[in-house]
Amino acid sequence: MTQRIVSILMLTVLLACTASENATSKKANTMEKEEISFINPSELFNPQQNGFSHIVKIPQGKEHYCFSGQWASDSDGKLISKDFKEQVSKAVVNVKAALNAAGLSLNDVVKQTVYIVDFTPDKKEILVDVAAKEWRVKNFPASTIVPVPLLTTAPNCLIEIEIIAAK
Structure with missing residues (x-):
């Protein structure tokens, strides 16, 4: 009799664990299908003209x-130019190379932080262009x-462009 009760209890625990695992798997599969959301509330200005979104939601999974x-370095870590426009272009090329190395693209970038030395509105315009x-x-x-005031990457x-990506 005791052996029968223990067997029933073991079977109950096994079934409960299997049901729990299946529920977790279903939840994980649902989470993976959720897409990254780019949100621009109507109460805030439209940031699209400046090339960014106000909010990015990254779902679990x-x-x-x-x-x-x-930054604007060559493959030897040397600055390619003192010209701001050329540095912006090379920094973006380097961002794309880093993303590519991770199997990602610019479409996977969810956050960027851009550090600009001696910022001016003209520099922002060059950056955007x-x-x-x-x-x-x-x-x-x-x-x-x-x-x-300065970046320590190179004189x-x-x-310098720092990014976070998600996929």
């Missing part, structure tokens, strides 16, 4: 990638521009 800041030619995406990432480095 997506992989996150954090990238170090990319140059990046718009390179940064062809379905949805713009959340973004912040941070004016800084005369004027821009």
Whole structure:
């Protein structure tokens, strides 16, 4: 009799564990199907003209990638130019190379932080113009521009772009 009760209890526990595992698997499969959301509330200004979104929601189950800041360096780590426009273009090319190495693209970027030395409105305009030619995406990432007095990456480095991606 005791053996029968123990067998029934073991079977009950086994069935409960299997049901719980199936529920967890179904939940995980549902989560994976949820897409990343780019949100721009109507109460806030339209950021699309400046190439970013106000909010990005990353659902559970997506992989996150954090990238170090990319700047206008060649493959030897040397600054390619002192010209801001050329530095912006090369920094974006380097961002794309880093993404590619991780099996990602600009469409997977959900957040960018841009550090600009001695920021001016003219530099922002150059950034937007140059990046718009390179940064062809379905949805713009959340973004912040941070004016800084200097960058430690290299003497005369004027821009660094740090990104977070999700897929």
